[in-house]
Amino acid sequence: MHKPFIIIVLCTLHSITCAGLALFTNGARTPVSNHKLRPAVEDDLDDIVTVFIDAFRPSAGWQYAHLRDDDYTNYTWTCTRQFFQGEWESLHRSRTFANVITVPRDGGQYFSSDRAGERVVSFGVWNWMKPQEDAADSSFSFRPHQLHAALGGKCLEHLDVNTTRAADLAQQLSLAVEKYIRNLTEPQLYLNLLATHPDWDGHGFGAEQVEAGLQEAARVGMPVTLLASPDGWPLYDSLGFRSLANITHEMFDGLGTLWSEYMRWDEEEPGAPSALIVQ
Numbered sequence: 417m418h419k420p421f422i423i424i425v426l427c428t429l430h431s432i433t434c435a436g437l438a439l440f441t442n443g444a445r446t447p448v449s450n451h452k453l454r455p456a457v458e459d460d461l462d463d464i465v466t467v468f469i470d471a472f473r474p475s476a477g478w479q480y481a482h483l484r485d486d487d488y489t490n491y492t493w494t495c496t497r498q499f500f501q502g503e504w505e506s507l508h509r510s511r512t513f514a515n516v517i518t519v520p521r522d523g524g525q526y527f528s529s530d531r532a533g534e535r536v537v538s539f540g541v542w543n544w545m546k547p548q549e550d551a552a553d554s555s556f557s558f559r560p561h562q563l564h565a566a567l568g569g570k571c572l573e574h575l576d577v578n579t580t581r582a583a584d585l586a587q588q589l590s591l592a593v594e595k596y597i598r599n600l601t602e603p604q605l606y607l608n609l610l611a612t613h614p615d616w617d618g619h620g621f622g623a624e625q626v627e628a629g630l631q632e633a634a635r636v637g638m639p640v641t642l643l644a645s646p647d648g649w650p651l652y653d654s655l656g657f658r659s660l661a662n663i664t665h666e667m668f669d670g671l672g673t674l675w676s677e678y679m680r681w682d683e684e685e686p687g688a689p690s691a692l693i694v695q
């Protein structure tokens with residue numbers, strides 16, 4: 417029932433883990449008063465794809481695999497949109513939730529038919545994970561570096577990526593996800609993907625998305641896990657995630673390595689003494 421996919425890294429590269437990939441919201445927060453955080457709806461997909469591509473394109477992983485980016489801007493957008501549509505339709509809604517942050521639209525590039533006055537500038541995708549879950553049931557939707565074989569027509573040709581590089585990175589990423597995320601021994605909430613449009617960096621949107629997830633996890637007493645990209649790591653670190661393993665991803669042609677960090681957040685024990693309280 418699941419379409420077979422060739423994971424060619426769409427995402428990995430840049431961030432490498434698709435999971436926490438990219439958060440471009442480090443640094444000072446400039447409040448934007450008229451924004452809102454809400455669950456994603458299908459009409460948001462055009463904007464989400466734009467956020468996704470613009471957020472990840474500058475990353476080292478993306479640059480490594482997308483060799484002819486500038487020649488294929490429309491191709492990349494159209495095929496990524498097609499991929500996200502398929503993912504959206506096959507989402508396990510009981511195990512996945514996706515949130516967006518929107519601001520009033522000001523003449524952006526892509527329009528949604530509904531909610532036409534809002535523009536999505538940040539989104540996050542989360543998975544509830546359980547041990548021994550049937551692998552086929554565990555969907556990791558929206559991982560940026562996947563190219564699905566199920567994509568039809570021209571998209572199947574993956575004209576915009578070097579498939580040798582992308583497939584290799586995707587495989588390395590897949591192993592890391594299996595080892596650190598899927599091979600879990602207790603239920604957890606996994607931050608699969610987080611991205612903020614670079615034009616909207618610096619407003620604390622990434623932090624707001626993560627905090628919403630932490631609240632959900634705390635409500636049910638679960639830890640939160642993710643694989644952070646170099647861009648995302650400082651944010652997660654500042655929010656109290658612990659860095660547990662540094663994962664190295666080798667590139668071909670002597671280009672060196674990319675890295676991601678396995679991170680975990682646990683709610684403070686209720687009643688645990690605060691370090692600040694001295695008797």
Ligand SMILES: *[C@@H]1O[C@H](CO)[C@@H](O)[C@H](O)[C@H]1NC(C)=O
Nearest residue numbers: 489490491492493494495570
């Ligand atoms: C963008 O790609 C779509 C699908 O491949 C195509 O139909 C459309 O004509 C392209 N638009 C431009 C401006 O190239």
Ligand SMILES: *[C@@H]1O[C@H](CO)[C@@H](O)[C@H](O)[C@H]1NC(C)=O
Nearest residue numbers: 591592594595596598599600
């Ligand atoms: C998953 O966990 C099992 C049991 O701890 C271990 O033997 C196996 O090597 C792990 N798989 C990966 C990919 O790390």
Ligand SMILES: *[C@@H]1O[C@H](CO)[C@@H](O)[C@H](O)[C@H]1NC(C)=O
Nearest residue numbers: 649659662663664673675677
């Ligand atoms: C992970 O290792 C790389 C070197 O391979 C290093 O540059 C990076 O700072 C490390 N990340 C963290 C979070 O320690």
Ligand SMILES: *[C@@H]1O[C@H](CO)[C@@H](O)[C@H](O)[C@H]1NC(C)=O
Nearest residue numbers: 483578579580581667668669
């Ligand atoms: C694709 O990447 C591989 C590995 O880095 C490289 O050997 C090959 O030349 C690249 N192909 C193209 C068309 O750039």
